[in-house]
Amino acid sequence: MTASGDLKTTVISGTVIEYRSIAASDPDAPVLVFLHEGLGCTALWRDFPDQLCGGTGCAGLIYSRAGYGGSDPCDLPRSLDYMEQEAKGMLPALLTHFGIKKFSLIGHSDGASIALIYAGLTQERDPDAVIVLAPHVFCEDISVTGIRAAKQAYEDGDLKAKLYKFHGMNTECAFRGWNDAWLDPGFHSWNIESYLPQIKAPVLAIQGLDDSYGTGAQINAIEDAVSGAFQKQILENCGHNPWAERRDDVTRRSTEFIQQYS
Numbered sequence: 001m002t003a004s005g006d007l008k009t010t011v012i013s014g015t016v017i018e019y020r021s022i023a024a025s026d027p028d029a030p031v032l033v034f035l036h037e038g039l040g041c042t043a044l045w046r047d048f049p050d051q052l053c054g055g056t057g058c059a060g061l062i063y064s065r066a067g068y069g070g071s072d073p074c075d076l077p078r079s080l081d082y083m084e085q086e087a088k089g090m091l092p093a094l095l096t097h098f099g100i101k102k103f104s105l106i107g108h109s110d111g112a113s114i115a116l117i118y119a120g121l122t123q124e125r126d127p128d129a130v131i132v133l134a135p136h137v138f139c140e141d142i143s144v145t146g147i148r149a150a151k152q153a154y155e156d157g158d159l160k161a162k163l164y165k166f167h168g169m170n171t172e173c174a175f176r177g178w179n180d181a182w183l184d185p186g187f188h189s190w191n192i193e194s195y196l197p198q199i200k201a202p203v204l205a206i207q208g209l210d211d212s213y214g215t216g217a218q219i220n221a222i223e224d225a226v227s228g229a230f231q232k233q234i235l236e237n238c239g240h241n242p243w244a245e246r247r248d249d250v251t252r253r254s255t256e257f258i259q260q261y262s
Contacts, residue, residue, distance in 0.1 A: 007042060007070060013093045018042050018070035019063040022050060026057030030128045030262050031103040033095070034062040035111030037134075037241075038178035039150075041069030043166050048243045048251070052106070055255040058262070061098060065090065067173035069166060078177040080187050083110055087117035095125055104129040104258055108243065109213065110178065113137065113192060116222070119203075120195025129261040131204045131254050133242045136214055137221050138191040139182070146212040146240075147182045154179070196225035204231045204257045206250055208238030231257060 006020050020042050024031075034049050036042070041064040053060040065086060067074030079085060091114065095103065105127045107115030112135035119130050136143065153159040154175055167174045181187060203226050205219045216234065223230050233253050238246045 009070060010097065012090065012097045015066050015090070016070075016072040017063055017066070017090075017094065018068075019061060020049075021062075022053045022060030024053070024057060024059035029056060029058040030258075031059045031061055031098075031100050032056070032258070033091075033100070033103050033105050034060065035091075035105060035107035035114050036062075036064065036068070037109035037111055038182075039163060039174060040108065040111070041071075041166050041174070043069060046244075048247065049106075051247075051251055052254055052258075055251060056258045056262070058104075058258065061094075061100065063094060067170055067177050069170065069174075070168070071170070073170055073173045074177055076173060076176055076180070077184075078181045080181055080184060080190060082177070082181060083113045084117055084192070087114045088121065091118050092123065092125070101125060103127055104131070104262065106131045106133075106254070107135070108133040109136065109240065116199065116203075117192055117195050119201050120192075120198040122198070127201045129202045129204070129258060130199070131206070131257060132222070133206045133250070134208065134211055134214060134240050135205060135218055135222065137193050137196065137218055139188050140214055140217065142215060143182065143213050144188075147179055149212075151179050151183065193221055193225060196222060197227055199226045200228040202229040202231070202257070202261045204233070204254065206233045206235065206242045206253070208235050208240065208242050208245065210237065210239045213240045229261075 049060045064071040105115040112132035
């Protein structure tokens with residue numbers, strides 16, 4: 001597990017952002033920028049970024065979005081387009097802040113959606129490659145069912161206590177900002193497929209067959225729409241956290257993909 005002493009903060013666009021960086025062993029390799037899931041943060045990636053950066057020679061940047069981990073809190077309720085706002089606002093500001101020009105995006109769940117939106121925008125800095133783990137490009141019934149179950153676990157079970165260890169005073173921001181948005185009736189129409197045809201960067205999509213938050217329809221929609229190279233890996237005996245549940249398979253395939261396109 002990553003030591004908490006590795007975590008730092010900086011101010012970007014007036015917001016305190018928690019982050020962790022990993023030094024490169026190959027100065028010509030891109031920076032891998034890690035975008036966490038809806039309940040994640042910098043520390044919850046654990047040592048997966050270290051393993052992937054070590055295998056590719058890349059530097060790494062892992063950050064907690066506002067409302068998560070040790071970053072500033074966010075206003076609640078979140079806007080239903082909060083992922084689009086992150087891709088258009090904080091993510092490009094973060095790249096500018098750290099002077100990152102050559103990079104690949106590694107996104108999980110909400111972070112995967114943010115990565116796809118960013119890659120589909122017209123901008124100065126396009127990613128070398130995009131790896132999305134359990135991505136969402138539209139809202140499915142299975143997603144809502146899974147998120148309702150998470151709400152029950154938070155309010156009646158031990159999920160809140162588990163999240164507090166990583167989010168502290170941001171625990172309510174982290175959970176309510178994600179859960180309330182996805183359970184809002186208006187979120188049923190959330191859809192980011194319009195960004196996909198503009199994605200020219202190579203995309204690797206990884207999905208667990210036992211994911212309780214999404215189905216292979218998400219992967220099929222991405223494959224059918226993106227303009228650049230596309231690869232996928234569908235994992236048996238794997239749920240919503242491929243990088244944790246099938247670490248070796250995900251690391252190996254991701255390493256090969258980054259080396260192929262960097």
